[in-house]
Amino acid sequence: MNEINRIIKRRTCKIAGSPINRKLVVMLEPGDVLAIREAGRRKVYRGSIEKIYWLLVKLQVEFERREKQKAKEKHG
Secondary structure (H helix, E strand, O other): OOOOOOOEEEEOOOOOOOOOOOOEEEEEEOOOEEEEEEOOOOOOEEEEHHHHHHHHHHHHHHHHHHHHHHHHHHHO
């Protein structure tokens, strides 16, 4: 596995079911930073990979909790 020592850019294939009508450009930057912008736009949103990971974990746990609550309400 290689460490990130230069910016790596990739464009998404498509945005399915999204209000954004543009593809996204995703960049891995040195310093363990993930950056995302809309293709053709200059505004870049950045976050540390660690913080984004924990945000995704929290969102997944919340989603699973809500699904469990819905199932519980449905069956009893």
